[in-house]
Amino acid sequence: MQAAKLLPMPSGQRPAPPILSDGVVTLRLPRPADAEDIALGCQDPLSAMWTTVPSPYTLADAQEWLGKVPTGAAWWASPVWIVTTPPSDRWGGSIDLRLDGHGGAEVGYLLAPWSRGHGHAARALRLACTWAFSSLELQVVTWYAFVGNDASRQTARNVGFQVPDHAFPQFSAQRGERRDSWIGTLTPESLAAASRLGDTRGQYLGPALTRRELDVLRHLTIGQSNRAIADDLGISENTVKNHVRSILEKLQAKSRAEAVVTGLRQGLTSLPN
Numbered sequence: 001m002q003a004a005k006l007l008p009m010p011s012g013q014r015p016a017p018p019i020l021s022d023g024v025v026t027l028r029l030p031r032p033a034d035a036e037d038i039a040l041g042c043q044d045p046l047s048a049m050w051t052t053v054p055s056p057y058t059l060a061d062a063q064e065w066l067g068k069v070p071t072g073a074a075w076w077a078s079p080v081w082i083v084t085t086p087p088s089d090r091w092g093g094s095i096d097l098r099l100d101g102h103g104g105a106e107v108g109y110l111l112a113p114w115s116r117g118h119g120h121a122a123r124a125l126r127l128a129c130t131w132a133f134s135s136l137e138l139q140v141v142t143w144y145a146f147v148g149n150d151a152s153r154q155t156a157r158n159v160g161f162q163v164p165d166h167a168f169p170q171f172s173a174q175r176g177e178r179r180d181s182w183i184g185t186l187t188p189e190s191l192a193a194a195s196r197l198g199d200t201r202g203q204y205l206g207p208a209l210t211r212r213e214l215d216v217l218r219h220l221t222i223g224q225s226n227r228a229i230a231d232d233l234g235i236s237e238n239t240v241k242n243h244v245r246s247i248l249e250k251l252q253a254k255s256r257a258e259a260v261v262t263g264l265r266q267g268l269t270s271l272p273n
């Protein structure tokens with residue numbers, strides 16, 4: 001047996017699970033208050049058809065799922081997030097990674113019916129995989145979908161997953177029955193190649209800005225000094241400087257003004273009314 005690459009660590013050695021954002025989609029941690037929306041979203045026929053959630057789906061199922069969301073050190077072996085689209089903080093879907101302990105993880109996701117049709121699953125998938133490659137040092141993320149789930153396959157391909165056209169007979173099970181599946185894999189290289197392609201189409205697919213960096217970027221947009229930003233956000237001027245440096249790096253901007261222009265163009269910030 002090979003030694004596991006990522007051993008569970010005492011919770012004290014892990015930081016709090018991250019909130020990830022690309023300025024359009026934010027991945028946050030699940031909360032008990034999400035139960036009703038989860039129940040509503042998972043009752044949808046497409047969720048039942050294409051995933052392994054219980055069917056019919058009840059509020060009790062949602063509460064049970066929320067009760068099993070790993071916390072502390074266990075979260076890092078099975079990271080799970082809620083997909084939201086700020087300014088709304090409402091549950092708009094879920095995404096999770098199941099680590100195999102050997103540098104790989106399987107990803108699963110679904111969106112609420114009211115969040116579909118805008119490519120939000122691809123954004124969530126890109127955020128989760130980018131983070132997993134850099135923070136967990138994963139070498140591969142695997143994905144599968146039941147044959148016929150074109151929206152999920154296109155989502156995976158848009159993010160850079162290599163998904164052959166052919167089906168893998170009986171690959172996976174759904175509620176006790178085997179189903180033919182499509183399978184795909186994503187490596188850091190295929191993710192980066194797909195992101196470069198996205199960049200040429202004018203979408204922001206670079207490293208995600210943290211929630212705090214987005215706050216700072218919005219302050220830069222209205223021309224505030226580091227001192228004023230520090231006062232407004234209740235942090236030190238030094239911390240603001242670090243955030244600004246990180247923003248410039250992520251947006252590949254040479255100045256604050258250029259970062260603001262890029263941020264405005266990519267929808268990461270907006271001008272006040």
Ligand SMILES: CC(C)(COP(=O)(O)OP(=O)(O)OC[C@H]1O[C@@H](n2cnc3c(N)ncnc32)[C@H](O)[C@@H]1OP(=O)(O)O)[C@@H](O)C(=O)NCCC(=O)NCCS
Pocket residue numbers: 046047050051109110111112115116117118119120121122144145146149150151152154155158
């Ligand atoms: C799969 C799912 C997460 C995708 O959500 P989404 O981000 O709203 O997806 P979109 O509707 O924006 O479509 C994503 C891509 O698939 C394409 N697509 C959507 N439906 C399609 C179809 N029937 N045939 C071919 N392509 C399709 C879209 O054109 C888009 O591609 P593009 O951006 O290159 O144009 C969502 O449909 C869902 O939750 N379905 C039910 C649960 C599920 O299937 N989960 C995944 C299990 S593997």
